[in-house]
Amino acid sequence: MAAVNLPRALRDGVLGAVVAAALALPMLGFRLVDSSQALTLGFRFDWVLWAALVVGIGRFLLSLSRDALPGRLPALALPNWGERFPKARLYLGWGLAGFAIVLPFLPFADRSLVDKATLVLIYVMLGWGLNIVVGLAGLLDLGFVAFYAVGAYSYALLATKLDLSFWLCLPLAGLFAAGFGVALGFPVLRLRGDYLAIVTLGFGEIVRVILQNWQDFTNGPAGISAIPRPTLFGLTFTANAPAGKTTFADYFGLEFSGDHRVIFLYFIILALALFTNLFTLRIRRLPIGRAWEALREDEIACRSLGLNPTTIKLSAFATGAMFAGFAGSFFATRQGFISPESFTFIESAVILAIVVLGGMGSQIGVVLAALLLVGLPEWFRELQQYRMLAFGGAMVLIMLWKPSGLLSHRAPTIRLGKEKAA
Amino acid sequence: MSPTPLLQVEHVTMRFGGLFAVNDLSFTARPRQITAIIGPNGAGKTTLFNCITGFYKPQVGRITLHQDQGPVYLERLDDFDIAKKARVGRTFQNIRLFARMSVLENLIVAQHNALMRASVFSLAGLLGLARYSKAEKLGTDKARYWLNKVGLLHLADEDAGSLPYGSQRRLEIARAMCIDPLLLCLDEPAAGLNPRESQELNTLLTGIRDEHGIGLLLIEHDMSVVMGISDWVVVLDYGRKIAAGNPAEIRADEAVIRAYLGEPDEAEA
Ligand SMILES: Nc1ncnc2c1ncn2[C@@H]1O[C@H](COP(=O)(O)OP(=O)(O)OP(=O)(O)O)[C@@H](O)[C@H]1O
Ligand SMILES: [Mg+2]
Numbered sequence: 001m002a003a004v005n006l007p008r009a010l011r012d013g014v015l016g017a018v019v020a021a022a023l024a025l026p027m028l029g030f031r032l033v034d035s036s037q038a039l040t041l042g043f044r045f046d047w048v049l050w051a052a053l054v055v056g057i058g059r060f061l062l063s064l065s066r067d068a069l070p071g072r073l074p075a076l077a078l079p080n081w082g083e084r085f086p087k088a089r090l091y092l093g094w095g096l097a098g099f100a101i102v103l104p105f106l107p108f109a110d111r112s113l114v115d116k117a118t119l120v121l122i123y124v125m126l127g128w129g130l131n132i133v134v135g136l137a138g139l140l141d142l143g144f145v146a147f148y149a150v151g152a153y154s155y156a157l158l159a160t161k162l163d164l165s166f167w168l169c170l171p172l173a174g175l176f177a178a179g180f181g182v183a184l185g186f187p188v189l190r191l192r193g194d195y196l197a198i199v200t201l202g203f204g205e206i207v208r209v210i211l212q213n214w215q216d217f218t219n220g221p222a223g224i225s226a227i228p229r230p231t232l233f234g235l236t237f238t239a240n241a242p243a244g245k246t247t248f249a250d251y252f253g254l255e256f257s258g259d260h261r262v263i264f265l266y267f268i269i270l271a272l273a274l275f276t277n278l279f280t281l282r283i284r285r286l287p288i289g290r291a292w293e294a295l296r297e298d299e300i301a302c303r304s305l306g307l308n309p310t311t312i313k314l315s316a317f318a319t320g321a322m323f324a325g326f327a328g329s330f331f332a333t334r335q336g337f338i339s340p341e342s343f344t345f346i347e348s349a350v351i352l353a354i355v356v357l358g359g360m361g362s363q364i365g366v367v368l369a370a371l372l373l374v375g376l377p378e379w380f381r382e383l384q385q386y387r388m389l390a391f392g393g394a395m396v397l398i399m400l401w402k403p404s405g406l407l408s409h410r411a412p413t414i415r416l417g418k419e420k421a422a
Numbered sequence: 423m424s425p426t427p428l429l430q431v432e433h434v435t436m437r438f439g440g441l442f443a444v445n446d447l448s449f450t451a452r453p454r455q456i457t458a459i460i461g462p463n464g465a466g467k468t469t470l471f472n473c474i475t476g477f478y479k480p481q482v483g484r485i486t487l488h489q490d491q492g493p494v495y496l497e498r499l500d501d502f503d504i505a506k507k508a509r510v511g512r513t514f515q516n517i518r519l520f521a522r523m524s525v526l527e528n529l530i531v532a533q534h535n536a537l538m539r540a541s542v543f544s545l546a547g548l549l550g551l552a553r554y555s556k557a558e559k560l561g562t563d564k565a566r567y568w569l570n571k572v573g574l575l576h577l578a579d580e581d582a583g584s585l586p587y588g589s590q591r592r593l594e595i596a597r598a599m600c601i602d603p604l605l606l607c608l609d610e611p612a613a614g615l616n617p618r619e620s621q622e623l624n625t626l627l628t629g630i631r632d633e634h635g636i637g638l639l640l641i642e643h644d645m646s647v648v649m650g651i652s653d654w655v656v657v658l659d660y661g662r663k664i665a666a667g668n669p670a671e672i673r674a675d676e677a678v679i680r681a682y683l684g685e686p687d688e689a690e691a
Pocket of ligand 2: 467468469515
């Protein structure tokens with residue numbers, strides 16, 4: 001083992017303390033104090049000091065023990081389940097789907113649990129949608145929330161202004177969002193990687209800013225309220241039927257309960273999410289899906305084989321956007337109220353984090369990541385303020401241990417081996 | 423020699439700033455022949471390929487591919503249309519496979535346009551119509567044929583990126599063949615191969631020429647390959663053609679020896 005390098009450790013420690021102090025000064029040091037008459041600026045010198053000390057000493061110790069530590073973190077000894085048990089993924093998928101279907105009828109499933117599960121499913125669906133763009137086609141999209149917003153506003157406006165039903169608006173919302181996907185796709189055709197990420201991020205913000213400022217059309221920051229709830233073949237989920245309608249409870253001779261609507265909404269999003277999943281699984285085995293993956297791997301090679309990158313990219317953007325549009329209109333009908341607040345950049349970041357954490361291109365990985373990133377914070381509401389911290393921490397750990405995501409094993413979409421065996 | 427040329431390159435000039443990478447170059451390549459393009463490093467060979475396959479647009483000149491239906495002017499087409507409509511296939515000097523897709527998938531992607539037509543832009547496939555599965559079966563059969571040809575059948579389900587170097591080169595050739603090309607452009611296919619692999623490559627290429635009636639354009643530094651299998655050799659230096667002829671003529675050409683081959687015995691290899 002190498003000798004302890006004290007000067008270096010001291011230098012690292014002092015440097016760390018200085019950086020920590022510089023960061024802590026604006027972030028921890030200043031605070032607004034509400035002194036009955038006016039707000040005044042307070043200063044917490046001790047907090048800055050503690051931050052600098054903790055970081056400085058920590059860095060010093062880390063630096064001291066650096067030679068004793070292994071050069072880099074050992075790859076997490078997680079076996080590659082996908083590779084070892086090729087069928088496991090299939091069973092896990094069916095198991096999860098089956099569990100999701102019976103969930104609302106389980107004894108412990110109360111209204112709030114179903115509600116949380118609905119939220120998780122929204123993100124699962126968004127993750128699956130973005131997975132087409134990022135995971136399959138390899139186009140880093142940081143503005144995915146824009147399509148979610150387009151879907152939500154499409155339904156909200158069509159329903160409140162033109163009185164169209166949810167089931168009619170759902171495909172329309174998907175169509176509009178897909179249209180926006182193509183509209184975004186055109187200007188960014190030549191971009192890749194970081195550049196693409198920045199432009200899509202800008203696009204997401206543009207859509208939000210337009211929603212916020214186009215007062216006449218979108219009602220600006222105040223948003224749209226009283227968005228109609230979906231019906232089941234014309235049966236409403238209200239306590240008293242509106243004129244000319246029947247309620248679900250009356251029709252089936254049940255006692256009215258608010259739970260019915262929650263469960264109904266849950267099944268809608270479950271159906272939408274499963275549809276997204278089946279679509280993706282299917283399209284991965286079709287020419288267009290394989291072209292997306294080929295484009296992710298090597299665009300030049302694609303061109304040399306006669307694949308037109310323009311149509312392939314646009315179709316990926318449009319397809320991903322379409323699913324975001326579906327999810328958006330569901331979000332609008334579930335909330336009954338939407339405003340630009342719901343479609344900030346952080347939503348895009350969460351969805352992207354779900355895809356990256358899950359393992360690009362992995363369908364079940366997205367479910368696990370959505371449970372982790374959206375489900376857990378819902379159960380630990382008190383810790384809400386640490387959510388972003390946990391988020392960042394989880395990302396750093398994943399990138400260190402499993403840089404390709406929780407589940408990253410990719411199975412070929414077609415095999416010769418199977419045919420030979422059969 | 424067959425009378426009609428397959429590829430006609432006329433007065434092609436490709437400039438990068440002040441550098442003439444290809445300078446007023448003219449030559450023809452015939453069907454069912456292997457035409458080798460040789461020359462020192464930086465002579466403009468890869469640039470010429472990029473002009474033929476549409477990745478670069480030459481400032482001057484015309485590139486014509488003669489199909490049965492009539493001539494196609496390649497310099498007017500987009501790169502992907504050159505592969506799709508003119509049916510010119512190519513490989514790359516630094517291999518470009520779809521590394522994280524399986525060997526078989528690489529070959530299936532190469533048949534994208536045919537499969538797209540068969541699946542009505544994937545819609546028939548989405549609905550699970552038999553029409554698509556039949557087309558995919560044909561695609562798999564073609565892939566199996568070429569995998570067998572290049573000796574990679576047993577690795578069909580492996581990731582393309584995990585193959586050894588020589589196999590990757592052969593896979594890239596198989597993939598280019600899956601677009602059913604009339605002309606196949608190979609950029610240094612023997613680079614990095616051991617002598618045995620290089621010998622197998624010769625067999626593969628002459629097979630492609632003789633059994634499939636395809637014209638080949640071959641950039642190669644390995645003289646055993648060039649002299650062994652090519653029917654016609656074009657020598658470039660500083661973007662210009664300094665000689666053209668059959669292998670024996672080229673081997674004896676004073677200008678070629680000066681610029682590229684060096685001592686005659688070195689050329690034997
Ligand atoms: N995109 C480009 N921009 C600028 N210069 C280029 C470009 N591509 C090629 N060149 C230049 O053109 C000349 C010819 O390059 P090219 O790659 O065609 O040579 P080559 O004959 O294929 O050489 P090698 O045997 O090393 O592969 C070189 O001087 C190269 O630097
Ligand atoms: Mg070259």
